[in-house]
Amino acid sequence: MVTTTAVAPVDASPTAPGPGRAGGRWYEGAGAHVVLILVLVVALYPIAYMFGTSFKSPQEILNNVNVLPREFTPGNYADGWIGIPGVTFGRFFLNSAVVSAGVVIGNVVACSLAAFAFARLKFPLRGVWFAIMIGTLLLPHHVLIVPQYVLFNSLEWINTPLPLIVPKFLATEAFFVFLMVQFMRGIPRSLDEAAEIDGCGPYRRFFFVILPLTKPALVTTAVFSFIWTWNDFFTQLVYLNDLEAYTVPIGLRLFLDSSGQNAVAPMFAMSVLSLVPVFLFFLVFQRLIVDGINTSGIKG
Incomplete structure (x- = not known):
């Protein structure tokens, strides 16, 4: 007995997808x-x-x-680094680094603590206080300048980095608090319950359970805090009056005030150097954002 097997016909049409052509639609997305x-x-x-x-x-x-x-x-970089007579541009970089580092540390520490309280703890009028904090986002920054200046002047903090750094340790950046609250609310509550069973109090739950899982939000807060502070001109101009206390944005403006058009080339040179710390800071922490998301242990 001879058996025959039916063979399906092969589609040899030119529209059939071939190897390496991605279904004949390689041009899609171009x-x-x-x-x-x-x-x-x-x-x-x-x-x-x-x-x-x-x-x-x-x-x-x-x-x-x-x-x-x-x-x-290339001499523009040497001329720009010399800066104003008596003060090199390196002094401005150092002042900006001190202020930016203080703001980053203050925002990360204070905002994470405040966010943990709003997101994971229960206390009276928690919703009311959270709404008031969100309402502060509606206040223009310039409205608060005069009362803040009077307060800091009475404390004799003018012409020092303290008015720029100390308020950040009081969780005054409502945007970052809100960012961390929303992130912490996505962490499973079962982790808190397991930590409580093991005898962990609120502080230990924060440092050993919630804080490691909030790494992406912490890195985001650090990156934006550094960039906004490093590029800030108005606030630093209000509180810093001494040439020795000036930061990079104010120092760049001095090139036009001192020599007019003759200092435009060194100003561009120092502007390029002022972008280097921002670029490096973002480049390093961008990798940490990805690593934090991959190792957070939270599954969608």
């Missing part, structure tokens, strides 16, 4: 990539122009609008 590349070019053009201008002479800055300079002038 338009979106082109748009993203164009947006990236537009976003990076000011930085590229600033970097190229930092190597131009003062005369070329006025005549050459291209990104690349016709003649490189």
Whole structure:
């Protein structure tokens, strides 16, 4: 007896997906990539122009609008670092580093403690106090400048970094408190119950259970606190009056006040250097954000 087996016909049409062609739709998404590349070019053009201008002479800055300079002038960085007579630009970098570090530590510590209280503890009028805290986000920052200045002046804190750092240790940044509260509410309550069974009190639950799982929110708070403080101009200008206490944003403004157009090239050079700490800080902590999400142990 001879048996026959039916063989299904092979579709040899040109529309059938072939190997390496992703279903014949390799071109899909190309338009979106082109748009993203164009947006990236537009976003990076000011930085590229600033970097190229930092190597131009003062005369070329006025005549050459291209990104690349016709003649490189690396001496702008040395002239800019000298800064104002008697105070080098390194002093401004040191002041900004001290203020930024203090603000980052204050926001991370105080806001995480306040967020833990709102998210995991029960106390009278918790909802009312949380609503009041959220309501402070509606207050413009400039409305608080005058009463805060009067208060800090009575404490003799003017012309010191204290008005910029000390309030952060009192959880005055409601945005970061709200950010951490929302993150902590997503942590399973069973972890708190298990910790309580093992004899952990509120402080131990915070430090050994909640805080390690809140690593992405803590890193986000640190990154934005550093960037906002490093780039802050108005608040630092209000409280810092002595040249020795100036930070980087105020120091950059001094180039125009002291020498006019002749100091534009060194100002661009110092502007490029002022971006380096922000870039490095964000680059390092961006990796920690990803690591914190991968190792948090929370499954959706």
